[in-house]
Amino acid sequence: MLSFFKKPVFSDYRLLFGLYGLIALIASIKTVFVFGSNNYSIFYYSLQHLIEGNSLYNEYPAQYEDHYHYAPTFAAMFSPIFALPYSVGLFLWHFLFASAWVYAVYRMPLTHRQKVFAYWFALQEMLTALTNSQTNPLIAAIPLFAFICLEARQPFWAALFIVAGFEIKIYSIVAGALFILYPQKIRFLAYTLFWGIVLSLLPLLFTSPAKLLWQYEMWFRQLLIKSDHDKWANTSIHKLIHLFISPDITTAAIVGGGILLFCTVYIQVRKFNEESFRMLMLASILIFQVIFNPVSESATYITAVTGVLCWWFYCPQTPLDRVLLISCFILTVLSPSDFFPAYLRDQFTRPYALKALPCVLIWFRVLYIMHTYTPAAKPIQQPVSTL
Template identity: 35%
Template structure:
């Protein structure tokens, strides 16, 4: 057995790499000095996103509007739920270097263990999936983002659903919703499994619990105010940018000034069509592709998608390719995703190419858009075969 295979089948080795990436990114950010997000603007720490999460806890305790600009403290708005602000207090009370490191380690560890928790996929294939994610994981934790955590929770929810552990599955999905609202798309997974009533009441339980959680530290009036403020921020945020998304792609490539709502509705319609194939629910590969579709959809149809968000989409790409029978056309798309999604923002591409071509033409999103279209097509028209039947294929 060669060194690569020994590495792929050794979870401890891959865990070491994941944790190493998390710690490296944390220390890089912590010692990165100050920077400004606009020319001549206020200076903030390199780990500004972590500061936003950290300060949200103290703002919650101080009965402040979580969604107001705190220009002296942080370089952007807080956009998560009041409950997330409370839970993040566990890290907020720690010194920055420790809290930041633990936050990135949490993101990396949840993603790693969620993949190892997947059923019906051999250990070597899980290693391939995780290695494929490494570049995007680094991008995410270098920005102190929650996206690796979200990807991990969604993959964990699938693993729990496959094992009939509905309480844990619904906890994972609802948790993502209270981090970033787009996690609500993952509720579609529940349609693939029996005992819908249990899925409904366990989901309702977690939604109620997470909603009222801030009442532990604030009164009812502030509670209502914060949820109204959050809703107002999300509503206004809809028109701010196009992001690395289908909308940005249509505008930059074809000059189409499309209505975001119409594009999202079209995306929802296409996403839902495979769900009409109820008899296919019994097939494991179909269910994995539905998970992959969700992981990619929440990024490419997100008008605020940015480079660190793509750890979610690239997780979907990896699951899509490695969970089924390898095909040459799929392999080509996988390579395109690795080169143009994972590597295009890195220094492997000269800066003038990144600035003049990759960013303006949202190239990072294009392979994921193509792969998502292929997923929908395959779920509707292709025979889906598991990977284990062709271990020596591509």
């Protein structure tokens, strides 16, 4: 069976890109013609509310359930999609984000074989992400694009990606931790300030300054409400700690502890010039922003799985690493799918947040490797260039 999958056709980009296009098509057909999408409805009507001067953060039960949790900039950034008829925009939505992730992986400094492995490994996780019609594949791609730009010594564009990620989902700002590993730090911070101002003011194309300031006030209030989330309704290290250690440990303590551990690798200054160290830092960022997010859910794990792949390509690949990778594929990637026994999913993986467990363990493994061992740089198939 394994020899069958070693045939050249399975490493052909045309097949792989076609498969990702197919799952995007499946997600679009299901949401447009069968199930609909409450998440996309939240996104879609945000532009209308912004133009009309209504609060983006009020409840609109006639249009969608739940609340809008994004920055006002989000509505303006995706206005070309939201300006289309609802069904057309929803149909294109999945293709937009799937292609962003696929292209980001393609541009990474990886060998052809590594990219092929990444596409096959993450295929089911991408389908899980797309069926929710959220922005998670794009959130997974943004740190990759920022990394590519920083490797190419293009802090201007790296800053754009990081600020854009923050405007979509605030925890994407974690990708900004990369800039410490590179030269031109002051220039990067200046560019970040520039793009922060530009993107924050982008909604002025659709609303007045006074209304925009009011929208930002509502956003900050909504973030406080969002952060006060039921500790049992997430798939992250928070739930694992509350289940297996103590339910009294606060979210702030968990996140604070995670940040301290995350930052310990900065003492390895001499390793900043090693490509493998920087790639492991990228892996740490991608996994961290999911497992320490107190409102993470299954669909967000395309980001963490992308981090797992970055770790795998630059870790020692010991028997322990192989066990961790296999456990990630089974518990993280396959557990939400029909390939996984429903009884085990309903009785164990969901109640005990076992989807998060391999990623949590791999994150600690990443930190250990960064402190104790940096593998030799892997051969690069092509030089990193401009996007």
